[in-house]
Amino acid sequence: MDSRENNITSSQLMGLIVSIQIGSGVLSLPAYLARTCGHDGWISLLVYGIIITAVISVIIRLMNRYNNKSIYEINKFLYGKYLGGLLNLLIVLYLWYSTCINLRSYTNVIHVHLLRSTPTLVLCVFTLIPTIYLVWYGLKYVARFAPLIYLSISFCCLLFFLVFKDLRFNFLLPIGESGIEGIKASFSPCIFAFLGYEVISVIYPEITDKKKAMKYAIGSNLITTIFCIILLVITTSFFGEEMLKKTLYPTIMLSRSYRAPIIERMDVLFIAMWLPVMAMTTRGYFCIAYYSINKVLNLKKKAIYLIVFTSITILLSNVPKSISNISIYSNVMMISGTLFFIFLVICYLFSFIRKKGVKPHV
Amino acid sequence: MYKRIKKIFLLLIVIPFLLCGCWDQVLVEKTGFMTIVGIEPAPQGNLKLTYAMPVIDPDITAAKGEIFETESNLTRIARDNINRRSGKQMMAGKIQLVLYSKEIAGQGRIHDVNSIFERDASNAILAWVVVVDGSPRSLIHQAEENFKDKPRPSIYMNTLLERAVSTASTNETRIYNYDLINMAPGIDNITPLIKINEKSIEVKGSALFSKGKMVGTINAQDNGLLMSMMKTLKDKKFSYNASLPPEAEASYSERQSAAVQLFQNRKEIKISIKNNKPVVDIYLDFSGNADEYKWDNLNDEKQVKKFDDHVQEQIQEECQKLIEYMQKIGSDPIGIGDMVRAKNNDYFKKVDWHSAYKSAHITTHVKFHLIEYGDIQ
Numbered sequence: 001m002d003s004r005e006n007n008i009t010s011s012q013l014m015g016l017i018v019s020i021q022i023g024s025g026v027l028s029l030p031a032y033l034a035r036t037c038g039h040d041g042w043i044s045l046l047v048y049g050i051i052i053t054a055v056i057s058v059i060i061r062l063m064n065r066y067n068n069k070s071i072y073e074i075n076k077f078l079y080g081k082y083l084g085g086l087l088n089l090l091i092v093l094y095l096w097y098s099t100c101i102n103l104r105s106y107t108n109v110i111h112v113h114l115l116r117s118t119p120t121l122v123l124c125v126f127t128l129i130p131t132i133y134l135v136w137y138g139l140k141y142v143a144r145f146a147p148l149i150y151l152s153i154s155f156c157c158l159l160f161f162l163v164f165k166d167l168r169f170n171f172l173l174p175i176g177e178s179g180i181e182g183i184k185a186s187f188s189p190c191i192f193a194f195l196g197y198e199v200i201s202v203i204y205p206e207i208t209d210k211k212k213a214m215k216y217a218i219g220s221n222l223i224t225t226i227f228c229i230i231l232l233v234i235t236t237s238f239f240g241e242e243m244l245k246k247t248l249y250p251t252i253m254l255s256r257s258y259r260a261p262i263i264e265r266m267d268v269l270f271i272a273m274w275l276p277v278m279a280m281t282t283r284g285y286f287c288i289a290y291y292s293i294n295k296v297l298n299l300k301k302k303a304i305y306l307i308v309f310t311s312i313t314i315l316l317s318n319v320p321k322s323i324s325n326i327s328i329y330s331n332v333m334m335i336s337g338t339l340f341f342i343f344l345v346i347c348y349l350f351s352f353i354r355k356k357g358v359k360p361h362v
Numbered sequence: 363m364y365k366r367i368k369k370i371f372l373l374l375i376v377i378p379f380l381l382c383g384c385w386d387q388v389l390v391e392k393t394g395f396m397t398i399v400g401i402e403p404a405p406q407g408n409l410k411l412t413y414a415m416p417v418i419d420p421d422i423t424a425a426k427g428e429i430f431e432t433e434s435n436l437t438r439i440a441r442d443n444i445n446r447r448s449g450k451q452m453m454a455g456k457i458q459l460v461l462y463s464k465e466i467a468g469q470g471r472i473h474d475v476n477s478i479f480e481r482d483a484s485n486a487i488l489a490w491v492v493v494v495d496g497s498p499r500s501l502i503h504q505a506e507e508n509f510k511d512k513p514r515p516s517i518y519m520n521t522l523l524e525r526a527v528s529t530a531s532t533n534e535t536r537i538y539n540y541d542l543i544n545m546a547p548g549i550d551n552i553t554p555l556i557k558i559n560e561k562s563i564e565v566k567g568s569a570l571f572s573k574g575k576m577v578g579t580i581n582a583q584d585n586g587l588l589m590s591m592m593k594t595l596k597d598k599k600f601s602y603n604a605s606l607p608p609e610a611e612a613s614y615s616e617r618q619s620a621a622v623q624l625f626q627n628r629k630e631i632k633i634s635i636k637n638n639k640p641v642v643d644i645y646l647d648f649s650g651n652a653d654e655y656k657w658d659n660l661n662d663e664k665q666v667k668k669f670d671d672h673v674q675e676q677i678q679e680e681c682q683k684l685i686e687y688m689q690k691i692g693s694d695p696i697g698i699g700d701m702v703r704a705k706n707n708d709y710f711k712k713v714d715w716h717s718a719y720k721s722a723h724i725t726t727h728v729k730f731h732l733i734e735y736g737d738i739q
Contacts, residue, residue: 129371166539168700170697173703174705239542242545253487256488257488303364
């Protein structure tokens with residue numbers, strides 16, 4: 001990947017972040033939130049959406065303090081060559097880990113709802129073909145593909161509109177019943193739902209119009225927050241809190257419950273429309289993990305490393321063997337993601353103490 | 363290197379076309395689509411299952427069905443038993459109706475049996491949940507063997523139920539909404555109730571549930587009134603059989619009643635807690651068309667007013683009776699409990715809703731106004 005192939009605009013960044021955030025996690029989000037805070041999940045999402053917006057603004061501010069540098073270079077300025085190198089390695093591992101988990105979640109959805117007999121390994125291979133193709137050309141092409149997410153979101157909103165007459169808004173009442181405890185308990189699913197924004201710190205130097213980056217990055221989080229809140233309101237008022245707790249993928253269940261004329265099985269159509277979204281989460285992390293490896297290790301023979309990287313990703317994604325296994329591994333991803341954003345905030349604060357490399361340009 | 367990568371990509375693109383359908387292929391010719399499942403109790407807690415499946419064969423021109431019977435403790439195992447006898451692979455994705463006997467419904471086993479439909483994504487969760495007055499097995503057999511002048515049983519029953527819902531004779535209950543209502547606190551299920559006659563199947567009304575168990579039934583006319591209280595009467599063609607005011611009866615002694623098509627304009631439910639008991643006021647506002655009234659002076663305002671008052675009083679009386687019946691059996695399909703949970707949550711948490719519901723003071727307030735009476739006065 002040469003540098004120009006990785007250049008993206010701020011609006012492409014927005015599409016990329018939205019597509020990473022809204023992926024397979026959104027399918028199970030209402031169920032996790034129902035288990036932790038009952039029918040008040042939308043309040044938690046609103047609260048955490050605001051917190052994440054603040055974190056994004058801190059990340060952009062951190063990036064703006066270092067002219068055209070990513071978190072990998074910033075780490076070396078702040079923590080020195082060795083500690084900085086170690087931290088960079090951890091970030092790369094986190095991104096790679098996220099790729100594997102997202103790939104596994106994606107194939108699991110296909111397994112449960114579409115192709116029950118097809119081996120996971122085969123699904124992984126075919127899922128990654130378009131990803132490898134796009135990643136081969138660079139981040140720019142992945143980011144150009146990302147706005148496809150808006151089409152899938154629109155289709156999802158159409159489904160919400162179609163089931164509107166069957167909603168019981170009483171299921172959302174009384175508002176705030178779970179209280180502060182509910183908001184605290186919903187930390188994990190909410191943070192997991194918003195993960196994806198942290199990639200800004202890695203790809204920031206590739207943004208061509210950095211002045212608009214803040215606006216679009218916050219915009220992406222706003223889209224995710226609004227979409228997730230609408231999803232929560234619709235699924236909770238359709239299924240009710242108790243039924244939501246029992247389901248695994250309420251969003252797909254919602255499409256299964258809609259009786260469409262002619263189409264008959266709306267869920268199959270919904271999954272077909274949602275596949276690009278789920279694949280985009282994997283693709284986004286895959287691309288950025290590969291980009292990071294190239295950058296940190298300064299690799300030259302990109303074809304060989306891409307094949308090696310893909311093979312290891314496919315093998316690692318097959319480590320979780322069951323759905324409960326996936327949720328345990330996802331929890332690790334959530335914890336790592338949380339640590340990553342805390343780390344970024346610390347970096348921002350530390351940059352005021354250790355001012356090496358600080359060159360504000362915006 | 364670039365050319366080699368291109369070749370690899372080309373190969374990877376070709377592979378799916380070569381391998382497509384290897385693992386999850388479903389050949390229609392080799393598949394038996396179950397359309398109706400009948401479930402009734404069998405000894406030792408088992409289930410007596412009956413599956414109806416249309417025969418799809420180019421050599422058979424007339425609509426022909428196949429029926430399989432088995433007994434098992436689980437529906438999935440039952441399907442496997444059938445698979446050992448059937449010439450085709452049985453699939454449940456096209457099931458349109460799940461017929462439960464009154465006994466199964468009374469034992470509260472519907473929710474558990476439904477779990478397979480929810481768990482296995484290849485199953486249809488849009489199938490009807492229907493309670494049969496009698497044996498579902500005998501109903502499926504009779505429908506398949508005796509109804510030569512009717513379409514295939516699944517199509518016949520499906521259209522019959524859809525039409526019954528459109529005339530407010532019964533409620534639409536599919537697997538997914540049966541399950542979610544079953545789990546929701548403060549609201550009970552209601553399902554269609556059917557019975558087989560000599561030459562047809564009749565939608566008798568609805569089966570009422572309390573805490574997941576069937577506890578009573580209502581007829582088709584009461585179902586229409588219940589739907590008005592549930593606010594699901596909109597867009598339905600509900601013909602109400604109203605008795606005539608005394609004066610009118612005197613003039614036209616041969617006609618005892620009039621058919622009025624009811625339209626629901628408004629429903630409001632006010633709830634308060636007084637003396638630790640729920641006090642519920644249900645306000646219903648109807649307008650109607652006189653579809654059948656014989657010859658009379660319906661253009662006369664006074665006559666119409668009398669008619670309005672009479673029908674209003676009659677609907678109110680019947681709604682009140684219906685409410686009292688539902689309170690007696692402890693069934694709350696209107697979801698008054700859900701409204702109490704939403705608005706008086708502390709009270710709802712404190713009491714056992716079904717006990718509180720029985721002692722609740724529920725009053726219906728009905729308004730009726732005749733708006734059309736056709737082409738004659």
